[in-house]
Amino acid sequence: MVERASDIKTVQEAAREVKVCREADVVVVGGGPGGHSAAIAAARSGARTVLVERYGHLGGMATGGIVIQIPHMSDGTEEQQIIGLTQEWLDRLDVVGGCLHPKREDIGSSDEKLVAYWRRFMGNVIHGRIKQTAWVDPELLKCVLNDMVEESGVKLYLHSWGTQAIADKGKVQGVIFESKSGRQAILGKVVIDGTGDGDLLPSAGAEFDGRLDPKIRSSNLALVFRLGNCDYQKYCDFREKEPERFRELMAELARVAGTRLVPLPSPRNDVLWVNNWIPDLNCMNVEDLTTLEVEMRKIMLRGHDFMKKNIPTFENSFIMDTASQTGTRGGRRLIGECIVTKEDLQAGKKYDDAIAVIPRFDALGDTDHVQIPYRCLVPTKVDGLLVAGRSFSSDMAANNMVNLIPHCIAMGQAAGTAAAIAVKDGVNVRDVSIKALQDSLARQSVPLPQVSSTSS
Ligand SMILES: Cc1cc2nc3c(=O)[nH]c(=O)nc-3n(C[C@H](O)[C@H](O)[C@H](O)COP(=O)(O)OP(=O)(O)OC[C@H]3O[C@@H](n4cnc5c(N)ncnc54)[C@H](O)[C@@H]3O)c2cc1C
Incomplete structure (x- = not known):
């Protein structure tokens, strides 16, 4: 039933003064892959950044959501297309033993033993060659992301919910946020919405598209959970030796649980995370989010009971944790200066303002890698605002294709860099020099077409 405006009962909020607790060049709301990367890039480029x-932690879906696969960074050749801050996550995680991925020198290899090993991990082998996909420890990643923030000089507010953009005459000038300290404001020359769901877009006056098609992946919600005391290699042995029986059991698991549950590996052989897809719930509706949390826990109990009794490796497993962040794959999508479409991506459309090159899942070699244009981070009308992450300007199908963690990190890195350039040059974000932006990204190890890392 459609609710008419006249049916809705409202109350009038009293106008009130809000304390300005900080002034900055760049204010980023949301510390997930997109927002964290935007903040790091802005601060490293010299902007005073909040x-x-x-x-109470950073990382968004990659930590709180327990989405711990960072996939498709290369295309099956020896080249790696996604480097930049995504690679820095991996390098820093390696130091603390929080990451499992093929060695750099093995990328593109067709060595039989290596391929047989990595084939057991989804997204690590393409056309018989090794590609770069990493599996990360979410708790160690939280620590690494904090370190990056501290080292780059970003002023961090945790436990702080960004509720409203401060906008006047079509220009965003800061944000209001709620926390245990009350309602406070931060003023900024550029605001970056890294909430994933585009939470600031309505109050900023930016155009957006919030439609979701229940048939596509990104419209499904999830509540990921982890199981401990498993044995991933034993699970793979069973899957390989008895594929028919494995398929039957997985189908039965979905029937008993009430939805598809897919166990996936982690950096530890004894810990698996369980991905899931719940359709027909809207991540921008609080009642749907509540339903998801309640129902998914029932599904988890039913599913885990079945797994323990029927699927080799789960006999003595236990539920280790559930995600603190609801698994939202879609949300509000900005209507930006360029709307990326599925057709553009499929055609491998090239952009003069490309800020990221993304290998296709099934690509082997550089034929038609996907490019992301800067303009899909820039709103059409509102000034002083950028998006970083999965709310980039795109149609539903395109968003579904390129909103994965490394893609969001790449968009965030570009948004933060562009914001810092806009502040330094005293121009609006839509007028940032694309050459300056691309050259800066190249110096940050972001491979871009026709830009070399030595560009000055
Ligand atoms: C179940 C599931 C499985 C997935 N599988 C994979 C996979 O295997 N590999 C992969 O690469 N991608 C996967 N994805 C997609 C990927 O996780 C997301 O698209 C990606 O994390 C989006 O990054 P983001 O920074 O845009 O948003 P998010 O990761 O959602 O981060 C948003 C951040 O903003 C914060 N935030 C939100 N609103 C506010 C607010 N109002 N104020 C302050 N802070 C706020 C959140 O707490 C969070 O930290 C999956 C997603 C789901 C849900």
């Missing part, structure tokens, strides 16, 4: 995050 990052506001609603939870």
Whole structure:
């Protein structure tokens, strides 16, 4: 039933003064892959930067959501297309033993033994060659992301929920956030919405598209959970030796649980995370989010009971944790200066303002890698605002294709760099020099077409 405006009962909020707790060049709301990367890139580019995050840790879906696969960074050749801050996550995680991925020198290899090993991990082998996909420890990643923030000089507000953009005459000038300290404001020359769901877009006056098609992946919600005391190699042995029986059991698991549950590996052989897809719930509706949390826990109990009794490796497993962040794959999508479409991506459309090159899942070699244009981070009308992450300007199908963690990191790195350039040059974000932006990204190890890392 459609609710008419006249049916809705409202109350009038009293106008009130809000304390300005900080002034900055760049204010980023949301500390997930997109927002964290935007803040790091802005601060490293010399901007006074503030990052506001609603939870007590950073990382968004990659930590709180327990989405711990960072996939498709290369295309099956020896080249790696996604480097930049994504690679820095991996390098820093390696130091603390928080990451499992093929060695750099093995990327593109067709060595039989290596391929047989990595084939057991989804997204690590393409056309018989090794490609770069990493599996990360979410708790260690939280620590690494904090270190990056501290080292780059970003002012961090955790437990702070960004509620409203401060906008006047079509220009965003800061944000209001709520926390245990009350309602406060931060003023900024550029605000970056890294909330994933585009939470600031309505109050900023930016155009957006919030439609979701229940048939596509990104419209499905999830509540990921982890199981401990498993044995991933034993699970793979069973899957390989008895494929028919494995398929039957997985189908039965979905029937018993009430939805598809897919166990996936982690950096530890004894810990698996369980991906899931719940359709027909809207991540921008609080009642749907509540339903998801309640129902998914029932599904988890039913599913885990079945797994323990029927699937080799789960006999003595236990539920280790559930994600603190609801698994939202889609949300509001900005209507930006360029709307990326599925057809553009499929055609491998090239952009003069490309800020990221993304290998296709099934690509082997550089034929038609996907490019992301800067303009899909820039709103059409509102000034002083950028998006970083999965709310980039795109149609539903394109968003579904390129909103994965490394893609969001790449968009965030570009948004933060562009914001810092806009502040330094005293121009609006839509007028940032594309050459300056691309050259800066190249110096940050972001491979871009026709830009070399030595560009000055
Ligand atoms: C179940 C599931 C499985 C997935 N599988 C994979 C996979 O295997 N590999 C992969 O690469 N991608 C996967 N994805 C997609 C990927 O996780 C997301 O698209 C990606 O994390 C989006 O990054 P983001 O920074 O845009 O948003 P998010 O990761 O959602 O981060 C948003 C951040 O903003 C914060 N925030 C939100 N609103 C506010 C607010 N109002 N104020 C302050 N802070 C706020 C959040 O707490 C969070 O930290 C999956 C997603 C889901 C849900």
